[in-house]
Amino acid sequence: MRIGMVAPLAESVPPALYGGTERVVHYLTEELVRLGCEVTLFAAGDSRTSARLVGCAPRALRLDPAVRDQLPHHIAMLRTVREQADRFDLIHANIDWLHYPALLDRLGRTLTTLHGRLDLPDLRAVHHAYPEAPLVSVSEAQRAPLADLRLNWMGTVHHGLPADLYRPSTRGGDTLLFLGRISPEKRPDRAIRIAAAARMRLRIAAKVDAVDRDYHEREIAPLMRAHDVEFVGEVDDAGKQRLLAESRALLFPIDWPEPFGLVMIEAMACGTPVIAWRCGSVPEVVEPGVTGFIVASEAEAAEAARRAVLLDRGRIRARFEARFTAERMARDYLAIYARLCESASQRPIAA
Template identity: 50%
Template sequence: MRIAQVAPLYESVPPIAYGATERVVSYLTEALVAAGHDVTLFATGDSRTQAKRVATCERGLWRDASVWDTQCHHVRQLETVAQMADQFDIVHFHGEPMHLPVSRRLPCRHVTTMHGLLLPPDHGPLYAMFSDAPLVSISDDQRTPLPSANWQATIHHGMPPDVLPFNAAGGDYLVFLGRMMPSKRPDLAIEIARRAGLPLKMAAKVHPGEQAYFRDEIEPLLARHGDVVEYLGEVGGEARYAMLANARALLFPVDWPEPFGMVLIEAMSCGTPVIAFRRGAVPEVVDDGVSGLIVDDVNQAVSAVERIGRLDRAGCRRAFERRFTADRMANDYLTVYRRLLEET
């Protein structure tokens, strides 16, 4: 099958550190190539892939100080995809929905994975107009605000089983990984660790739009609780993997409807159980009592820290292998691709 994967241009594929969508696109692209398909990846020039790569910008836009208007680069990418579309059987979009008017007019099939939160005032009218656009959700919960859209499947993310090292023992600290933003509640992660009496390592990216939040809300907590919390900034590569694998547990105290939570399965992959708030897709992703403990508030999270050592880290890893490998994800997408091609 001739498949095009169209990634957002904010980060490279795979990303240097933070960038869940770009990481998923990388895992899917490489799994499709390994399965023998002819794959073209539309991504940044610093992306690394076994597929054919088509770049419309030199590097990840969020890491290029000369870039101000990222939309310009995505429009150029979309035009490049359209010019090449007759070379593909299907084009798979992963970015923001500006491609919808063009995708309707492509000479091949297309599908879009929705990676973010769906907002009824915004996405409702959009997908009412584009009711024919085939969509894939990354969790069933993600669909809740837009149940009538043209959903083809729910496909949970996956990753190769050998990316993170399995650690059967774990360590003596908690970890918070991701993005330093209000809905991820890094402040609650600090409170949970402080009350549980365990050190907390925080590795989180601060985006430009969230610098005021970090300065006003989080930095004072870091200063006040420096004996408990170690803030490491954005961490990538082997250092990130080792920090996750050597932790006792991952804290995931989100207070928004998280569409998936890539870091959850990264933790499971290395045997590190998660303590996660019951929000969004968390109950779909976490096997409560196996790969982690699902809680409803800070008090329950503190209690969960005391109990998390009773979970079998090998069982946590097995839960990952059963449900969240890249090969499983790729096979699920191939099923959608084939069904759409049969409709032509």
């Protein structure tokens, strides 16, 4: 099968440090190539891939100080995708809905994975205007805000990681870990208070976006100083491996409808329990008492942190291997690709 894979340009594929969508695109692309597909990846020029790479920006836009607005670069990329569209059996787009107008006459052979939140009111307009676009959600919970619209959902595909990316740790440590991004919806303030209530040390390994810098300096940095929290900053895969392996549990105290939460399965791959709020995708990912705990308060989370040592880290890793590998993700997508191509050949969507 010939696939045109379209990635966001904000980060390279895979990202050097933080980056969710681009990381998932990388895992999927590499696994599709391994399974025999002919994949062309449209991405930042500093990406690394086994597929044919079409560099649509010299480097990841977030790391280019000359870039002030990312939208024009994505519009330029879509011109390139459009010009090469006839090379592929299908196009798999991972840039939300931005490609709809450019690929209007090819929407029947274009699969769109929606990676972000769908509860923002303005998004209803674009989905109402393009109900024929074949869509994949990354969790069932992600779809809920648009449940009243008759959209062309092809399925839900949970994210996956290469089975050999992280090594499971059988012991863990005595610290708790917050891993990801400093932002109000991720609630690092909760993580700090949970660790304090559990009388455990906390490490925070997180990116601070420009839009969240004031929040970090005003609210989070003082809390970290007051509770002697170790701030690590952004980390790569090797850094994640070490931190997760040394942690008793990952704290995921979110306060928003998380579409998936890749860090949860990164923790599971290391055998590390996850303590998470009942928001968004969490109930689809965390198995209470097996791979972690789902909580509704800081007090519950602190108690879960104390109990996390009782969970079997080998069993957590086994559940990761059963549910969240990149091979499983790729095979799920291949099944959807086949249905999409069959449907398009029978009833192509006209412009």
